[in-house]
Amino acid sequence: MASKDSKIKALADKTFSALSTRFPDSTCSLDNDWPQNLAIRGIMSAQCTDKRVNITAKELFERYPDMESIANEDPEVIAGIIKPCGLTSSKTKSVMAFAKKMTGEWGGKVPNDTGLLMEVPGIGRKIANLIVGEIYGTPAVVVDTHCKRVMKRIGITESDDPAKVEKDIMKVFPEDQWIRIGHLSVDLGRAYCTAKSPKCDECPLSSFCKRRI
Ligand code: SF4
Structure with missing residues (x-):
């Protein structure tokens, strides 16, 4: 038996x-151009449709084409852009923290390491798995x-x-x-x-x- x-x-x-x-x-139905942009879309995707995230992220990256420009912007301005995705306050903190890590200790490279990614406030297991899976093909379940x-x-x-x-x-x-x-x-x-x-x-x-x- x-x-x-x-x-x-x-x-x-x-x-x-x-x-x-x-x-x-x-x-994956999130747009996937640059690793860092995909990671930010992942952060913005909590309790939001991928379609909405793609539209909102497009506007964000048109205005801020690199992580430095996001990291140096006034959080209130970033919040105003990503507001349509909901959970504005926590997502803004998370996006800013991610951009700061990218321009600082990560040296411009998204880590292929869920533990490091989860050091960013707002990045939990689901988003960390999505990032390493989609960017690096690292086996992970979202x-x-x-x-x-x-x-x-x-x-x-x-x-x-x-x-x-x-x-x-x-x-x-x-x-x-x-x-x-x-x-x-x-x-x-x-x-x-x-x-x-x-x-x-x-x-x-x-x-x-x-x-x-
Ligand atoms: S409950 Fe089962 S059979 Fe019904 S739609 Fe879901 S997966 Fe399919």
């Missing part, structure tokens, strides 16, 4: 395969609201705690799938497994999803 762990591993394999087939071009919701419904995790969800995903998906499973979860969450009215009848996981069977 298959153990619980091997059943969840098999579930993870089927999930990855079905989602990769359904969303072959799945990728557990956002979609990922957390769909992984529980599918049966990969029983937890609502993002740190535990991340660990559960890392246990059953191979390392080289960690970045991609985050993107695929977002695509699934947007297209089918929405928070309020999941479209289970049309979902590519409906034949094996725990919530469905």
